[in-house]
Amino acid sequence: MPRYAGACHCGDIRFEVEADPVELTTCDCSLCARRNALMIRVPQEALRLLAGEDRLATYVWNTGVARHHFCRRCGVYTFHRKRAAPDSLGVNVFCLDGFDPAALPVRRTDGAGMSLQEPQS
Numbered sequence: 001m002p003r004y005a006g007a008c009h010c011g012d013i014r015f016e017v018e019a020d021p022v023e024l025t026t027c028d029c030s031l032c033a034r035r036n037a038l039m040i041r042v043p044q045e046a047l048r049l050l051a052g053e054d055r056l057a058t059y060v061w062n063t064g065v066a067r068h069h070f071c072r073r074c075g076v077y078t079f080h081r082k083r084a085a086p087d088s089l090g091v092n093v094f095c096l097d098g099f100d101p102a103a104l105p106v107r108r109t110d111g112a113g114m115s116l117q118e119p120q121s
Ligand SMILES: [Zn+2]
Pocket: 008, 009, 010, 011, 012, 013, 071, 072, 073, 074, 075, 076
């Protein structure tokens, strides 16, 4: 299984991922549309955080199931725990060394269509 070294921009967060993905995904939810990442999905065991656990910020919104991680220092989105599959992670492929996004097809996933919780009034 190929192994990729991953990092945010400033290098505070470093990780490695074992993955042999067949596709990339985008998501059109209100968060992903703004961060505009191409992602691969991996089982959570496939990602190992090597450095920067204390530098990893977490953004949680709406249902609170998905956990979106990014670097406190440089702000780059690195990976997130998925809402639809909480034992899987979505990983920002642009953080991976030697990964060629152009070699894989891109599948658009439906995030905008996922139910949102109404704010409690
Ligand atoms: Zn950083």
